[in-house]
Amino acid sequence: MRVADLTDSRAATDALLGHLRQGRWSPRAVARFLWLAGDRSVRQAARRPQALVQITAAHGLLAGLARNKRPGPGWVAASWALSVLHLGLLEERDHLSAADALTLVRGNLPATALGSTRWAGVAAIALDVADGRLARHQHTVTPFGDYADTFADAAFWIWLTLCHEPNRLVRAAAITAWALPVVTVTAIGIRRGTMPERPRPTLLRPAAAMQGIVALRHLLRK
Structure with missing residues (x-):
């Protein structure tokens, strides 16, 4: 079965990474990987x-709320493209x-006036808690929502830290807390040729703690 026809998102990702590993990550293998991934998407x-x-x-409405200054509409456009390219992660849902x-x-708060x-930061935490409880209550947890949640966190909190946190130590700790898991999981997947399991929630507590620290410092800053 072709990669494009696989309905299970994990099996499809493993097949794509397998092609990349078999090609020893050569330019030709990378090009084939990108082509197959784009075709499936x-x-x-x-x-x-x-x-x-x-x-x-949804992104049209967010674009209407986007500020004229950066990151603004460009951020929303990137979010739309990434969302569309990962609809396969909805699996059986349509x-x-x-x-x-x-x-x-x-994930698009940085583009709006609220950002x-x-x-x-407080708004981001409230939305994070709300979407998690809603997904569990309505039994609508999917790989799409799971990974969208991870990348929304990484994108928002790294942006907030880089743009509004003056303390270098806090910036370094925050970026490490959100970027390191994403980079590590991606690197392991490319190296092994299979998609690794995401870090367990207990391992993500440092990131949750950093959310509270960064949000509180941002709220109290004059």
Whole structure:
């Protein structure tokens, strides 16, 4: 079966990474990997027109709320592209859940006016708690929502830290807490040729603690 036809997102990812590893990460292997990944992404999006419309509509609304200054509309456009290219992670579902929508809003806070206020960190934490509880209550947890949650956290908190945190030690700790797990999991997957398990929640507590620290410092900063 072709990679594009695999319905299980993990099996498809493993197959793609396997092609990359077999090609010894050569330029030709990387090009083939990107081609196959893009082909699958387009096919999976086409199979889920409802989700595609939902993502486009949601990002259209977010673009309307985006500030004219950076990161603004460019951030929203990047979020839309990444969301569309990963619709295969919805697996058997053909639409977004309410929890998914809240996750997308959280990931796009930097582009909105709220992102420029001292309440941005508090709002991100509130949205994070809300989408997690909603997904569990409605039984709508999917790989799409799981990974969207991880990348929304990394994108928002790294942005907030780099743009608004003056303390170098806090910046270094925050970037390490959010970027290191993403980089590590990606590197392991490419090296092994299979997608590794994500770090367990207990291993992500430093990132949760950093959220509180960064959000509180940002809220109290004059």
